[in-house]
Each structure stands twice: as C-alpha cells, then as structure tokens.
Amino acid sequence: MFAPDLLKSKVILITGGGTGLGRAMAERFLELGARVAITSRREAVLKTAADEMMAAHGGEVFHTVCDVRDPEAVNQMIETVWKHFDGIDALVNNAAGNFSSPTERLSHRAVDAVLNIVLHGSFYCTLALGKKWISSKRKGRVLSIVTTYTNTGSAYVVPSAAAKAGVLAMTRSLAVEWAPYGITMNAIAPGPFPTAGAWDRLMPDVRLQKMAIDRIPMGRVGEKSELANLAAFLLSDGSAYINGENIAIDGGEWLKGAGQFSWMSALSPADWDALSERSKQAGK
Ligand code: HXC
Numbered sequence: 001m002f003a004p005d006l007l008k009s010k011v012i013l014i015t016g017g018g019t020g021l022g023r024a025m026a027e028r029f030l031e032l033g034a035r036v037a038i039t040s041r042r043e044a045v046l047k048t049a050a051d052e053m054m055a056a057h058g059g060e061v062f063h064t065v066c067d068v069r070d071p072e073a074v075n076q077m078i079e080t081v082w083k084h085f086d087g088i089d090a091l092v093n094n095a096a097g098n099f100s101s102p103t104e105r106l107s108h109r110a111v112d113a114v115l116n117i118v119l120h121g122s123f124y125c126t127l128a129l130g131k132k133w134i135s136s137k138r139k140g141r142v143l144s145i146v147t148t149y150t151n152t153g154s155a156y157v158v159p160s161a162a163a164k165a166g167v168l169a170m171t172r173s174l175a176v177e178w179a180p181y182g183i184t185m186n187a188i189a190p191g192p193f194p195t196a197g198a199w200d201r202l203m204p205d206v207r208l209q210k211m212a213i214d215r216i217p218m219g220r221v222g223e224k225s226e227l228a229n230l231a232a233f234l235l236s237d238g239s240a241y242i243n244g245e246n247i248a249i250d251g252g253e254w255l256k257g258a259g260q261f262s263w264m265s266a267l268s269p270a271d272w273d274a275l276s277e278r279s280k281q282a283g284k
C-alpha cells in the first residue's frame with residue numbers, strides 16, 4: 001500500500017507502544033523506515049516488544065519507562081527520547097485506561113484512574129513535546145487515538161468518554177494555535193479492534209463480543225494493520241495539510257448508531273415486502 005521508505009528517518013514516539021494498537025503502529029512505522037520510541041509503565045513488556053520488533057524488521061526501537069500521569073516523568077521521558085534520537089518528529093498519544101461500569105458505582109478514584117491517563121497523560125506529553133518543538137523551531141505532528149464516542153458520549157464508559165472528548169478538544173484547539181509553529185494535530189477514532197487490553201476489560205465474553213459486532217454495518221471488527229496504515233498515512237509527508245481532523249475507522253459503526261432508521265437493517269426481505277406494500281397503499 002505504501003512505499004517502503006514512507007517514514008524514512010522520522011522519529012516517532014508512541015505512548016502505550018508495547019501492546020495492542022500502539023505496538024501495531026510501532027511495527028508498521030518501523031517497517032516503513034521510521035525510528036520508533038515506545039513508552040509505558042511496564043519495562044518488561046516494552047523490552048520484549050522492542051526486541052521482537054527489531055528482530056522481525058531490523059531498524060531501531062528505543063524503549064523507556066514512563067507513567068504519563070506524572071508530568072515530571074513525562075518531561076524526563078521526552079528529554080531522554082529527544083537526546084537518544086537527537087529530536088522527535090511525531091508523538092502518538094495512544095496510552096489509555098478504560099473499563100465499563102454503571103457510573104453510579106464509581107468512586108472518585110475510579111474516575112481519576114481513567115481521566116489521569118487519558119486526558120492528563122495525553123496533555124502532558126503534547127505540552128512537553130510542543131514546548132520543545134517551539135523552542136527549537138522544529139516542526140512536529142501529534143496524532144491522538146481517541147474513540148468514536150467523543151462525538152456522542154457513551155453510557156457505561158463515562159470517564160473514558162469525558163477524557164477522550166477532552167483530548168479531541170485539545171487536538172482541535174492546538175491545531176489552530178500551533179499551526180503557525182509548523183505543528184499539526186490530528187486524531188483517529190477506532191471502532192472495535194480486538195486487543196487484550198480493551199477486550200478483557202470491556203467485552204470479556206463471547207456474548208458481549210457478538211453484541212458489539214452486530215452493531216457494525218460491515219459485520220466485522222477492525223484489523224490492527226488497517227489502523228496502523230491510517231496512522232502511517234497521517235504521519236507521512238503527503239498528508240501534511242490535514243490538520244485538526246478526527247478520522248473514524250470503524251466499519252461505519254457510529255453512523256449506524258446515529259441514523260434514525262438504521263435499526264431497519266434487522267428487517268427480513270418478507271418484512272420489506274409487507275412494509276413496501278403498506279407504504280404504497282398509504283401513498284394512494
Ligand atoms: C469499577 C474500577 C474498575 C472497574 C478499577 N476500578 N477497575 N471501578 N469498575 N472495572 C477502580 C478501583 O476500584 C479503584 O477505586 C480505582 O478504579 C483505581 O483502580 P486501580 O486498579 O488502582 O487503578 P490503576 O492501577 O491506576 O489502573 C488503571 C485502570 C487499569 C484503568 C483501572 O484498568 C489500567 O491500568 N488500564 C490500562 C489499559 C487499558 O485500560 N486499556 C484499555 C483501553 S481501551 P477504589 O475506590 O476502589 O480505590 C479504550 C477504548 C475502548 O480505551 C473502546 C472499545 C470500542
């Protein structure tokens with residue numbers, strides 16, 4: 001799909017890059033010639049991921065531990081990666097926390113557990129790197145992984161919905177404020193992609209997974225490679241004029257939820273024959 005050197009020599013930092021979608025993006029960027037840094041809380045997970053990716057594709061994956069909830073640790077992590085590669089070209093805000101629960105069951109600590117990772121963590125990383133880009137007069141790209149429910153909110157994942165909506169507001173705001181510095185900001189809103197992190201917490205059994213898939217017009221979940229390709233495109237030179245966008249990659253899921261008559265996809269051909277006859281009669 002892409003030229004093999006699409007991201008040649010770019011340095012891309014991915015938070016939560018040792019697992020799931022973060023790792024899939026890291027692997028694709030590496031294949032396309034980027035130098036990649038991954039960060040999260042767990043050293044062993046990061047090291048294994050980095051070693052496996054380098055063994056499979058060559059190139060360089062640098063890993064360093066950071067809890068994005070800690071602004072000092074974030075500043076230190078950005079300095080470490082910047083020093084290692086002599087600069088950073090792009091940040092992917094991918095680290096997140098989430099679980100489903102009736103909201104009235106949540107403690108304030110449960111709310112903070114999600115808000116601190118998603119909203120504060122993404123903001124701290126963006127701010128720390130943005131300051132460095134501006135002071136060193138370097139261009140930069142920020143890509144944040146949000147969710148489709150930033151538009152609508154969502155019952156049962158309310159801290160995540162509030163936090164991701166905040167990340168999207170940051171994205172759109174800074175797309176305008178920082179464009180004069182050569183910094184662009186975009187977001188990707190994935191539909192359901194099977195990862196251990198998301199599936200084990202949100203859809204831990206087959207019955208729930210089937211209910212989730214039934215909502216998707218294309219009748220299937222996303223493949224990690226499909227999301228990684230979109231991310232690669234958005235970080236490539238050819239997409240430089242895209243700024244402040246949020247691109248859904250969900251097989252049409254959120255539009256189906258929004259369309260007033262989408263529920264009619266459950267009707268059978270016989271239902272449609274009868275309905276059509278009645279509506280023609282009504283027309284007469
Ligand atoms: C209710 C819960 C809970 C749950 C934790 N808590 N899980 N409350 N239901 N399922 C409460 C705890 O009881 C505690 O409150 C507070 O939250 C903090 O819990 P900790 O375990 O101490 O939190 P912490 O160690 O900070 O872990 C954060 C975490 C965890 C978010 C809870 O799951 C995590 O580390 N997640 C990272 C990875 C992740 O979530 N990936 C999924 C991304 S998917 P009390 O009051 O008892 O002290 C995604 C979008 C998916 O984002 C969209 C799908 C289509």
Ligand code: NAP
Pocket residue numbers: 015016017018019020021022039040041042045066067068069093094095096097098117121145146147148189190191192193194195196197198199
């Ligand atoms: P995942 O594998 O659980 O990814 C979450 C990552 O965030 C982990 O690598 C985790 O690593 C890291 N992380 C969590 N807390 C952190 C902290 N405090 N500091 C630093 N890193 C932290 O789940 P995923 O499905 O790949 O999710 C990736 C992104 O896609 C998230 O932004 C998620 O909201 C979004 N998304 C996913 C789906 C889906 O269906 N999978 C749908 C919509 C949106 P450590 O535990 O090592 O810290």
